[in-house]
Amino acid sequence: MSFGALLQNVSKHIELTAIEQELFTTFLTEKKLEKGAIVLEQGGICNAIHFVNEGILRAYFLSEEGKETTVMFAISDWWITDMHAFTTHKKSLLTIQALEKSSILSLSKANFDKLLIEIPKLERFFRILMQNAYIREQLRGLDNLSLPAKQKYAIFMEKYPSIAKLLTQKQIASYLGITPEFLSIIRADS
Amino acid sequence: MSFGALLQNVSKHIELTAIEQELFTTFLTEKKLEKGAIVLEQGGICNAIHFVNEGILRAYFLSEEGKETTVMFAISDWWITDMHAFTTHKKSLLTIQALEKSSILSLSKANFDKLLIEIPKLERFFRILMQNAYIREQLRGLDNLSLPAKQKYAIFMEKYPSIAKLLTQKQIASYLGITPEFLSIIRADS
DNA sequence: TAACACAAATAATGTAGTTTAAGAAATTCA
DNA sequence: TGAATTTCTTAAACTACATTATTTGTGTTA
Numbered sequence: 001m002s003f004g005a006l007l008q009n010v011s012k013h014i015e016l017t018a019i020e021q022e023l024f025t026t027f028l029t030e031k032k033l034e035k036g037a038i039v040l041e042q043g044g045i046c047n048a049i050h051f052v053n054e055g056i057l058r059a060y061f062l063s064e065e066g067k068e069t070t071v072m073f074a075i076s077d078w079w080i081t082d083m084h085a086f087t088t089h090k091k092s093l094l095t096i097q098a099l100e101k102s103s104i105l106s107l108s109k110a111n112f113d114k115l116l117i118e119i120p121k122l123e124r125f126f127r128i129l130m131q132n133a134y135i136r137e138q139l140r141g142l143d144n145l146s147l148p149a150k151q152k153y154a155i156f157m158e159k160y161p162s163i164a165k166l167l168t169q170k171q172i173a174s175y176l177g178i179t180p181e182f183l184s185i186i187r188a189d190s
Numbered sequence: 191m192s193f194g195a196l197l198q199n200v201s202k203h204i205e206l207t208a209i210e211q212e213l214f215t216t217f218l219t220e221k222k223l224e225k226g227a228i229v230l231e232q233g234g235i236c237n238a239i240h241f242v243n244e245g246i247l248r249a250y251f252l253s254e255e256g257k258e259t260t261v262m263f264a265i266s267d268w269w270i271t272d273m274h275a276f277t278t279h280k281k282s283l284l285t286i287q288a289l290e291k292s293s294i295l296s297l298s299k300a301n302f303d304k305l306l307i308e309i310p311k312l313e314r315f316f317r318i319l320m321q322n323a324y325i326r327e328q329l330r331g332l333d334n335l336s337l338p339a340k341q342k343y344a345i346f347m348e349k350y351p352s353i354a355k356l357l358t359q360k361q362i363a364s365y366l367g368i369t370p371e372f373l374s375i376i377r378a379d380s
Numbered sequence: 381t382a383a384c385a386c387a388a389a390t391a392a393t394g395t396a397g398t399t400t401a402a403g404a405a406a407t408t409c410a
Numbered sequence: 411t412g413a414a415t416t417t418c419t420t421a422a423a424c425t426a427c428a429t430t431a432t433t434t435g436t437g438t439t440a
Contacts, residue, residue, distance in 0.1 A: 145367035
C-alpha cells in the first residue's frame with residue numbers, strides 16, 4: 001500500500017500528526033485498475049471519492065442519443081468522483097473509467113463522513129479542495145460559453161499538456177464539446 | 191443590521207453558539223446597493239465574498255470584443271464573489287453588479303481567513319458551500335456541452351423560476367451563452 | 381500474414397446559432 | 411408627461427460546427 005502521494009497531497013494544505021495520518025490511511029482502499037476498467041457506472045450508486053496514485057481516469061456522461069461528454073480527466077495527485085451523486089446519493093450521471101493501467105485510493109462515503117468527524121482538521125483540507133474544484137469549473141464554464149472551439153482547444157493544450165499527451169483526439173474533442181472531425185479541422189489549419 | 195438570514199443560512203449546515211454567532215457578525219459589513227451599483231469591477235481586486243440579504247446580483251465577464259457572459263446570478267440567501275480572484279488575489283475576471291436595489295453582507299478576505307481560524311467549525315460550513323457550488327458548476331457545464339440552446343433554456347427556467355422572472359431576456363441569453371435574438375426565436379417556436 | 385478494430389484525415393452537405401439591420405414595444409428619466 | 415434609451419421581435423445572409431461517408435493509417439490478435 002502506497003499512501004505517500006496522498007499524504008503529501010494533504011500536507012499541501014494542512015498538517016496531520018503521525019497518528020492522524022495513520023488513521024486516515026486506514027479509511028482508504030487501494031485499487032489496481034487495468035486499462036478500460038470501470039470505477040463507477042452511469043446510473044449506478046457513487047459511494048466513494050478516489051485519489052489517483054498512478055495512471056489516468058476519465059469521467060464522462062453518455063446521452064440517450066449516444067453522445068459522450070467528458071466532464072473531467074484525473075491523473076496522479078488528482079481526486080475524482082461524481083460529486084453530485086456522491087453528495088446526494090442519487091443515481092450517478094457519470095461513468096468513471098481508467099484510460100490506462102492505474103492505481104487509486106478510494107475513500108467511501110461512509111468513511112468520508114466518519115473521517116471528517118474524527119479529524120475535523122480535514123474539513124479545511126476538503127474545503128480547499130472543493131473551492132479549487134469550484135474555481136476550475138467556473139473558469140472552464142466561462143471559456144466554454146465565451147470562446148470558439150479553436151481557442152478552447154488551445155487553452156486546454158496549454159493548461160494540461162501532461163494530460164493531453166495521454167489522450168486520443170476523440171477524447172479531447174469530447175472534453176471540448178465538439179466532434180472529433182471538427183477537432184481535426186481545427187488542428188489542420190492552425 | 192440584519193444578520194438573521196445569514197445566521198439561518200449558516201445553521202442549515204452547522205450549529206454556532208450565541209457567542210460564535212455574535213463573533214461572526216462582527217466580521218461582516220452591510221451594504222445597501224442601488225440598482226446598477228457595481229460591487230466588483232473586472233480587472234480590479236476582489237477582496238470580499240458577499241451574502242445577499244435582499245435583491246439580485248449578477249456576475250459577468252466582458253470580452254474584448256464586447257460580448258457579455260453571465261457567470262452567475264445571486265438572490266436572497268446566496269453567496270457570490272469572483273472565487274478565483276478572491277482566492278488567488280489576481281485581477282478579477284468578473285464584474286458584479288446589482289440588478290435591483292439590494293442589500294448584502296460582505297466578508298472581507300482578511301476577515302474570512304481570520305474567521306476560519308477563530309471558529310474552525312466554519313471550515314465545515316464553507317466546505318459544504320464550496321462543494322455545492324462545485325456540483326452546480328459541474329452540472330451546468332455538462333448541460334452547456336451536451337445540450338442544444340432550447341433545452342438549456344428550458345432547464346434554466348425550470349431550475350430557477352424565481353430568478354428568471356427578475357431578468358430581461360438579454361440577461362438570460364448571456365447566461366445561456368446565446369444571443370438575445372436567438373433566444374427570441376427559441377421562445378417564439380416553443 | 382491476414383484480418384480486425386480503432387484512430388485520424390478529408391470532403392460534401394446540413395443545421396444551430398450569429399450577425400446585421402430595422403421597426404415596435406417597453407422602461408427610464410428629466 | 412414626453413423624449414430618450416433600452417428591450418424585444420422578425421427576417422435575411424452568414425458562419426461555426428455537426429453529420430455522414432469514404433479513405434488511410436496503426437496497433438492488436440488470430
